[in-house]
Amino acid sequence: MLGLVCGRFPRSTLVRRGGPWMRRGLRTSIIAAKSTDKGADYLARPFVKIVEVGPRDGLQNEKKLIPTATKAELIRRLANTGLSVVEATSFVSPQAVPQMSDAKELMKMIKRQPNVSYPVLTPNIRGLMSAKTAGAKEIAIFTAASDAFVQKNIGRTIDRSIEVFKDMARIARENGLRVRGYVSCIAGCPYAGKVDPDMVTSVAEDLFRMGCYEISLGDTIGVGRPHEILAVIQAVSRVVPLENLAIHCHDTYGQALANIYASLEAGIRTVDSSVAGLGGCPFAKGATGNVATEDVVYMLEGNGFRTGVDLEKLVDVGEWISRELGRPSESRAARALMAKRNA
Numbered sequence: 001m002l003g004l005v006c007g008r009f010p011r012s013t014l015v016r017r018g019g020p021w022m023r024r025g026l027r028t029s030i031i032a033a034k035s036t037d038k039g040a041d042y043l044a045r046p047f048v049k050i051v052e053v054g055p056r057d058g059l060q061n062e063k064k065l066i067p068t069a070t071k072a073e074l075i076r077r078l079a080n081t082g083l084s085v086v087e088a089t090s091f092v093s094p095q096a097v098p099q100m101s102d103a104k105e106l107m108k109m110i111k112r113q114p115n116v117s118y119p120v121l122t123p124n125i126r127g128l129m130s131a132k133t134a135g136a137k138e139i140a141i142f143t144a145a146s147d148a149f150v151q152k153n154i155g156r157t158i159d160r161s162i163e164v165f166k167d168m169a170r171i172a173r174e175n176g177l178r179v180r181g182y183v184s185c186i187a188g189c190p191y192a193g194k195v196d197p198d199m200v201t202s203v204a205e206d207l208f209r210m211g212c213y214e215i216s217l218g219d220t221i222g223v224g225r226p227h228e229i230l231a232v233i234q235a236v237s238r239v240v241p242l243e244n245l246a247i248h249c250h251d252t253y254g255q256a257l258a259n260i261y262a263s264l265e266a267g268i269r270t271v272d273s274s275v276a277g278l279g280g281c282p283f284a285k286g287a288t289g290n291v292a293t294e295d296v297v298y299m300l301e302g303n304g305f306r307t308g309v310d311l312e313k314l315v316d317v318g319e320w321i322s323r324e325l326g327r328p329s330e331s332r333a334a335r336a337l338m339a340k341r342n343a
């Protein structure tokens, strides 16, 4: 029943002004809310893969250096919640992102679980080779739909970044590494303003053709609204299959959950998020954290999807890392659940 209601909708139902996808979405919520048991019904639900980016995207912007052991413990705790992907760190220039300069040591400290992958971000061949030596099995390469952003982030044009990444994708393949690709600034750029969905499409297509198994579409500064995100997904899914796309939302303007829900209605089944809403890109001024994983899990599990993530355990991890960082969690769901626990 749930599978039928929440299944992938044909692209023809994706209309912008509140058409069938909206009406069907509402029906999904009502039916899903009735099903809370975790038996066969639960297993029959559509699975949404969550890519936890907290240890990398979440921590990279922290000014104070976090002990490597704390990062390793965060990764261990996250992997224990049922998450299948935990992006661990990045092998980038330590001048560019000092917080990630312990990538090698961190990789040594991670106690890997067999069903969990631990991708790492790499900007160049040097990063790729260091990641491989450190035991990484998967890398993520990253560019954007705005030249201005790519220039600030990695000192290249989009075209040049694609050339470099094409080489990297080949080398990664030869070394048995999987490659994920990011396209940032899908709805707007902090330096150049509005971004054309056709530009996002062209960059995503390049990444897909060079062999990225998954392309994560990043609303880096969180400016997009559901109809804008849908327009991007509609455009990109003409050249990259929906099953190879992920959505990566920051919550700067409070639009992240709405945008994720719209993406799910459009057929996306992979969502990036960050425990406790940690994060913000050092190269996008004013950008706040990623959408909180707790909020995403709360929404998905209550709307007829299956994430495999234990929300209560996740809330514990969010509380723990927030305490370690000396700040409150940005997750609304976690705050509400903690208040209930403490009542």
Ligand SMILES: CC(C)(COP(=O)([O-])OP(=O)([O-])OC[C@H]1O[C@@H](n2cnc3c(N)ncnc32)[C@H](O)[C@@H]1OP(=O)([O-])[O-])[C@@H](O)C(=O)NCCC(=O)NCCSC(=O)C[C@@](C)(O)CC(=O)[O-]
Pocket: 057, 090, 091, 092, 093, 094, 095, 096, 097, 123, 124, 126, 127, 128, 130, 142, 153, 154, 155, 182, 183, 184, 185, 218, 219, 220, 248, 281, 282, 283
């Ligand atoms: C691309 C570069 C390297 C160019 O930086 P550059 O300065 O042009 O490169 P370079 O080759 O001249 O190297 C500069 C220094 O870094 C070193 N270096 C160079 N490469 C490495 C490496 N791999 N590992 C370790 N060290 C490295 C290199 O050895 C040298 O050290 P020095 O000789 O001066 O002592 C630099 O700009 C960089 O590392 N940028 C990465 C920035 C970054 O991590 N950004 C992530 C932001 S989040 C994001 O992009 C969005 C995303 C993905 O989360 C999704 C979304 O929200 O949209």
